[in-house]
Amino acid sequence: MTLSDELIASLVRPDSVHKRVYTDPHIFELEMERIYGQAWIYVGHESQVKQTGDYHTTRIGNQDVIMVRASDGNIHVVYNRCPHKGAKVVPDGDGTAGKFFRCPYHAWTFKLDGTHLSAPLRNGLHNTCFDPKHPDFSMRKVARVAHYRGFVFASQSHDGPDLATFLNGVASSIDNLCDRSPVGEVEVAGGVFRVQQRSNWKVFYENLHDTMHAPVTHESSASSARAQADQIGSMPFELLILEGNGEPYEFWEKLELRAYENGHGYMEGIFDPSAATRDPVAAEHFASLSQVHGETRAREIMGMNRHNTVIYGSGSPHTVFQQFRVIRPLSVDRTLVEIQLFRLKGAPESVFERALVYANAINSPSSNVMPDDVEVYARCQQGNQTNGGDWISMHRYAGTDREVENGMVSTNGTSELPMRNQFAAWKRFMVGQAGSGKGIE
Structure with missing residues (x-):
């Protein structure tokens, strides 16, 4: 089915979008080509491939790829495909390939950067067009790979802005996540939650700043947390993070929402940053940072209070509770969310333990929070399949957004600025204008 640029552009208005952007499988296939085939996408953290031969499998849109540490110490990203019969070279997950990749089907082998190494009984390939030096007989590399503070991104396009330009203002969220470590480094640690949602991938991004x-x-989870706190006579951390969602509208209206080009942005934090010297865990963390940087810098680091950051196409790093929710589209109505947790190197172990508590209480499939979101995402997908209407409203505080350096800021914390910004970027990607520098339309 051919979808013209004019038709695609007509699906996005300044204050609303057509439901086809969530439900049309042909549009989904174009997104895999025009967004995930062009943008910088997070593929993993360097700590997941510490030693030569270590690999981590993931996806860039609908493409299975391998992030691997080669013998020269560099990280490469290659498509998970043997050029002989097309078999996946390694299974999904993390592992160690050793000194080279070996296809499990016919034992073709490849260097860790994907270059062809050998094939059994090569004499049977004489007098043919087989040339081991030809790229057709090697595992294909993803066009571009770049790192930012240990976070590895890849782009399937040779063209476009570099990674730092693409990230724009949200690079500061990655900086803050790393700076919360006394040595400025983080590593993936603990378990990883994986949740498959019955909804389009874009719904999750919108909800992050909704x-x-x-x-x-x-x-229900907020009221239950309050009731239990009343019963025990205190509000421990496990209940506080559940209760935080139950603040009145007046609280949410005061929060700041930032939007940057390419669909990125962040939402101001909902927990009080002044607790840095009051809460025992935060106080211990503050002391470890102060010992290295001094109290003034430590306050700056812990005072950067962001709840959710959106790196459009990749997912959402959470700086305060050191995690990255990686968002992977599977089909027009299926999305995989992977929650990676990070340890702050050099920080007290209690900081990591608290992050584990937060992840379990908020992000796990068995938590009291995640299932609420998954349910309403599915209802959005189901409702948009009906004949009940064609357009999705994004009208809240439309036309009031203020332009600031490198982006826009909301005038009210309940503004739908982030959604409008995401679809302005979506439209530019989909009609070939990404990186044009145009702001929200």
Whole structure:
């Protein structure tokens, strides 16, 4: 099915979008080509491939890829495909290839950068067009790979902005996540949650900065947390992070929302940063940073209070509780979310333990929060399949967004600025104008 640029552009208005952007499988296939085939996408962290031969499998859009540490110490990203019969070279997950990749089907082998190494009984390939030096007989590399503070991104396009330009203002969220370590480094640690959602991938990005939903969708978990706190006479951390979603609208209206080009942005944090010297765990963390940087810099680091950051196409790093929710589209109505947890090198172990508590209480499939979101995402997908209407409203505070350096800022914390910004970027990617420097339309 051919979709013209004019038709695609018509699906996005300044204050609304057509439901086809969530439900049309042909549009989904174009997204895999025009967004995930062009943008910088997070593929993993360097700590996941510490030694030569270590690999981590993931996806860039609908493409299975391998992030691997080669013998020269560099990290490469190659497509998970043997050029002989097309078999996946390694299974999904993390592992060690050793000194080279070996296809499990016919034992073709490849260097860790994907270059052809050998094939059994090569004499049977004489007098043919087989040339081991030809790229057709090697595992194909992803066009570009770049790192930012240990976070590895890849782009399937040889063209386009470099990684730092693409990230724009949200690079500061990655900086802050790393700076929370006294030595400025983090590593993936603990378990990884994986949740498959029955909804389009774009719904998750919108919800990350949707402050209007929190007291409604999460009403039961917030009220239950308050009731239990009243019963025991205190509000421990495990209940506090559940109760935080139940703040009144006046609270959410005061939060700041930032939007940057390419669909990125962040939402101001919902927990009080002044607790850095009051809460025992935070105080211990503050002391470890102060010992290295001094109290002034330590306060700056811990005072950067961001709840969710959106790196459009990749997912959402959370600086305060050191995690990265990696968002992978599977089909027009299926999305895989992988929650990676990070340890701050050199920080007290209690900081990591608290992050584990947060991940289990908020992000796990068995938590009281994640299932609420997964349910309403599915309902959005189901409702948009009906004949009940064609357009999705994104009208809240439209036309009031203020332009600031490198982006836009909301005038009200319940603004739908982030959604409008994401679809402005979506439209530019889909009609070939990504990286044009145009702002929200």
